[in-house]
Amino acid sequence: MYHFFVEPSQIQGKRIVITGGDVNHIKNVLRMKAGEEIAVSNGVDGKEYRCGIEAFSEEEVICSLRFVKEEGVELPSRICLFQGLPKADKMELIVQKAVELGVSEIVPVAAGRCVVKLDEKKAKAKTARWQGIAEAAAKQSRRGMIPGVAEVMSMKEAVAYAGSMDVKLIPYELAEDMTKTKEIISGIRPGESVAVFIGPEGGFEEKEIGAAMEGGVIPITLGKRILRTETAGLTVLAWLMYHLA
Numbered sequence: 001m002y003h004f005f006v007e008p009s010q011i012q013g014k015r016i017v018i019t020g021g022d023v024n025h026i027k028n029v030l031r032m033k034a035g036e037e038i039a040v041s042n043g044v045d046g047k048e049y050r051c052g053i054e055a056f057s058e059e060e061v062i063c064s065l066r067f068v069k070e071e072g073v074e075l076p077s078r079i080c081l082f083q084g085l086p087k088a089d090k091m092e093l094i095v096q097k098a099v100e101l102g103v104s105e106i107v108p109v110a111a112g113r114c115v116v117k118l119d120e121k122k123a124k125a126k127t128a129r130w131q132g133i134a135e136a137a138a139k140q141s142r143r144g145m146i147p148g149v150a151e152v153m154s155m156k157e158a159v160a161y162a163g164s165m166d167v168k169l170i171p172y173e174l175a176e177d178m179t180k181t182k183e184i185i186s187g188i189r190p191g192e193s194v195a196v197f198i199g200p201e202g203g204f205e206e207k208e209i210g211a212a213m214e215g216g217v218i219p220i221t222l223g224k225r226i227l228r229t230e231t232a233g234l235t236v237l238a239w240l241m242y243h244l245a
Contacts, residue, residue: 002030003039003048003142005135011065016040016051018061026053026061037066039142046072046144074144075102075244076190080165081233082158084111084200085118090230095130099137099147101237102245106134107150109158113202123152155208159215162195170197170204170212171232172219181220185239194240198233 004026010017018026018040026032032053040049040063047070051063081103083094095106108127110118118126130149138146153161162168167188175181188194197204197217204212209219222235 001037001039002026002032003041003139005041005043005139005146008042008044011040011042011049014065016049016063016065018063019059023056023059023061027056038063039069041142041144043145046074048073048142048144072144073142075104075241077188077240077244078104078165078193079237079240080105080107080162080193080195081237082107082109082153082162082195082197083233084109084198084204084229085114085116085152086200086229087115091126091130092133094230094233095133095149096137097234098237099134099143100141101234102143102241103147103237104145105148105150106130107158107161108152109155109197110152111155111200111208112205114200116200118152127151155204156211158197159212159217162197162217163215164193165195166192168195168197168212168215168217169220169236170209170217171199171222171227171236172209173203173226175219175221178221178223181222184218184220185243188240188243190244196233196236196240198229198236200229 004018004022006018034053036053040051047068049068050066052066054064055062081098085108098106127149134149135146197212222232
């Protein structure tokens, strides 16, 4: 079943109005007809509104509510992925898969060892593209919300941004004791917010690890093997999804 996002104001009792780019997608790409059922979320209450298509206009798809699926699909904790900017198009894969795994927000981090250097104009264009990928992934995985992709931050800015979060983790190749990592993950309670810092290719610099630790970020190990940047974050998110789901 196809899934779309609308603003809360577009759900008007039993009448749901879809506008914007999704209108062309429904009419001309999917070629859906009146009577077919779709799922709609407003990105706020976590509910899934099942509705039937009633009519089309030039700029709107008019739907009627059939029932509301109350149980949410979101994890009971806010999870923020602070991802060091990787090379090539790896960030697109990371955004897509992180959204599927339940992340709440993705913050691109311009760490010291990042090969990719983005000026302000390029950073804004990249962020807009990543946000579009996040929206598509949220639709595909039938999320109740569209995770946000923040503007690119420095490591210092990222640590400060995560300051109020309950649990802050940073996989580090020099960290040891997998038992401790398991205890930290299993100790996270539903409702607690979690920050996950992932370095770029080559990892974070030692001074960045030190600054993160001063900000309350806890180094953890992901095991005996060194994981690629596009694998490490998804591994932690998968652990958190398993623990919190």
